[in-house]
Amino acid sequence: MADIIQADFANRSHRDAVLSLLDAYSRDPMGGGEPLSDWTRANLLDEMARRPYIFSLLAMVDERPVGLANCIEGFSTFAARPLLNIHDIAVLPGFRGRGIGRALLAEAESIARSRGCCKMTLEVLQGNTTARSAYLSFGFKPYTLDDALGGAEFWHKYL
Numbered sequence: 442m443a444d445i446i447q448a449d450f451a452n453r454s455h456r457d458a459v460l461s462l463l464d465a466y467s468r469d470p471m472g473g474g475e476p477l478s479d480w481t482r483a484n485l486l487d488e489m490a491r492r493p494y495i496f497s498l499l500a501m502v503d504e505r506p507v508g509l510a511n512c513i514e515g516f517s518t519f520a521a522r523p524l525l526n527i528h529d530i531a532v533l534p535g536f537r538g539r540g541i542g543r544a545l546l547a548e549a550e551s552i553a554r555s556r557g558c559c560k561m562t563l564e565v566l567q568g569n570t571t572a573r574s575a576y577l578s579f580g581f582k583p584y585t586l587d588d589a590l591g592g593a594e595f596w597h598k599y600l
Contacts (some may be wrong), residue, residue: 442540442541443500443508443536443539443540443541443544445498445544445545445547446501447496447499448496448498450489450490455497455499456486458499458509459486459497459511460477460482460485461506462499462506462508462509462533463477463511463531464476464477465531465533466509466529466531469531469534471566471569472529472531494514495511495514496512497509497510497511497512498510498512498545498548498549500532500536500544500545502536507532507535507536508530508531508532508533508541508542508544508545509529509530509531509532510527510529510546510548510549511528511530512525512526512528512552513525513526513528514558515562517559517560520559520560522557522559523557523558523559524553524559524560525549525552525553525558526561526563527562527563528563530546532545537571542572542575543575543579549561561581562584563576563581
């Protein structure tokens with residue numbers, strides 16, 4: 442099993458681990474299939490460190506970083522409470538199927554509860570059946586307000 446730690450953005454080995462794991466995820470088809478840009482690699486950790494509502498969790502196996510969850514606290518206007526978005530979650534291919542993703546989710550949930558969050562959110566590709574199954578088993582479900590109106594969709598617009 443993995444040890445889950447909160448990354449310290451001032452710690453060089455933690456910074457390297459976050460970048461390395463995020464780059465591996467970015468290169469994976471489920472992360473877009475492209476490496477992180479040089480600009481992102483140069484700026485990401487400093488930008489995250491400036492924002493107290495962002496944190497990263499690292500999954501360590503024998504002191505080796507093998508999993509990552511980047512989390513961002515948001516706010517629910519309907520509940521008037523914070524929420525926690527798991528913006529990125531990834532486990533290196535050779536370590537999948539060992540409960541590491543579940544351990545990252547459990548630690549994120551523990552932190553969300555300690556912050557008084559009303560819910561956790563994440564996004565998942567329709568074709569990522571393994572992740573979808575894992576998230577369902579952890580208690581996540583597609584977001585709907587009214588079944589007659591259908592499920593919510595995640596949209597974006599680049600700026």
